[in-house]
Amino acid sequence: MSSSVYVTGVGMTKFARMPDRSFEEMGREAVRAALKDANIERSAVQEVFCGSALTGRSMGQRVLRDFGMTGLPITNVENACASGSTAVREAATAIRAGRCDVALVLGIDQLSRLGGGTIPGVETDIDPNLGMVMPAVYAMRARRYMHEYGMTREDLAEVAVKAHAAGKHNPYAQFRNEVTVEDVLASRMIADPFTLMMCCPTGDGAAAAILMSPQAARVRGADKIRIVGSSLQSGIYKTGHRDMVHSELTKRTAKLAYEEAGIGPEDVDIAEMHDAFTIAELMYYEALGFCAGGDAVSLLRSGRTRITGDICVNPSGGLLCRGHPVGATGLAQICESVWQLRGDAGPRQVDKPRVALTHCTGGGVSGLDHGSCAVNILVT
């Protein structure tokens, strides 16, 4: 990145189903926590970027109104599951362009407002009319992966076990319980081979970060953690065959972020990745370059991706355990990365990480791998 952008404050709500809270209140809780963490007044914020996907319009304005943060430029960003991480990239770009020195980035969604079940598809697209739902997309990837590499249902369950083993230590996580392979396999079937516990929960929450230019961060003595790579790509439309096991989109997006950061996957200490379903974590180990194609189960079994490992994946518990209020996820990943890089992550602290990678991808668009993918790389 030509000039660095610093992350000087983060904050989030606990992720949970909170139908009795307003999303405005959740958003303000995250914003206040981030401002306090950055030790700045609201008046220091010059621009706001707000990522959300499923809750409503003018989300930034709705959250910030009662807090009196009005009149400034607010950009609302929708990019499905990558809404929050896209908002981070937009804020970093605005700072690097010299348009502002201090930006607030917020991610928020309240899925409990939608009722239960899977996230609704878009009726004008062909696949949802034929019976496609999000778990089915990943379930089909999982079945194909099993066919190509001999992965088992137990291997898929182990991903959820690992997620809970980390997330039980995270006070912001939607689930705080440990689970066993037997528990995971015994939960009800959603889309074969996925049982309920192999799918991320729907939930509500908000997360926020304060981004600053080098000058603004230095003046405040907050020039510690910076974003050194930030990439966004969209899925490529294929009318014919598409490999559903090796994610071309995540691989392409990660390559750009690594190049910008001047590092490789071997330099990453922790990764917060988009494990919406258990197969996702395994696929993205490979697409992010942590292991070769077909080696993801071996990497999982090696223990290297646990909180005690050298390439820890999802110390927060990930989407599977921390939760996935869609637009908030990218910012929750930034929060966890910052806490880990500072050494503030408590019982789930990874041993002295220096490089953190965040990865979000999503948006069910027929014929595309995914609608979008965003990768951010932070260093201390």
Add this chain to the structure above:
Amino acid sequence: MSETSVEYFPPTKPWEEFASGVKLIGMRCSHCGTVAFPAREVCSKCGRDDALEEKVLQGPGKLYTFTEVHVAPAGFPTPYVIGYVDMPDDVRVLGQIDGRVADLNIGQDVHLRIGVIRARKDGTQVIGYRFTGEAK
């Protein structure tokens, strides 16, 4: 059942029933050779819109992957199987597949048939293309 209680998806009914079975009607771009289903107004590969022709997709297709869905929106009786099918000429088609997950294998041939794919809230049956492991 009255006529008004049935509708089709896609509404353009992009299929034909031949003696040999059902075939989907897609399009082919004669500039770059790309075949796509359903037809659209521009070739998504080369961007040209002046040489698109109707193309009858040959079968059977090969089952690339599939799943059995147990939690679905209203109108889709669960469980049901859906899968991606690779047709000749490099066209991939998503569809529901007859039977249960244990009856199917990746790589097997599947054939088209016309049948119910969902029901609307008012009971209207939505009729469309779907796949079956049984040849006609």
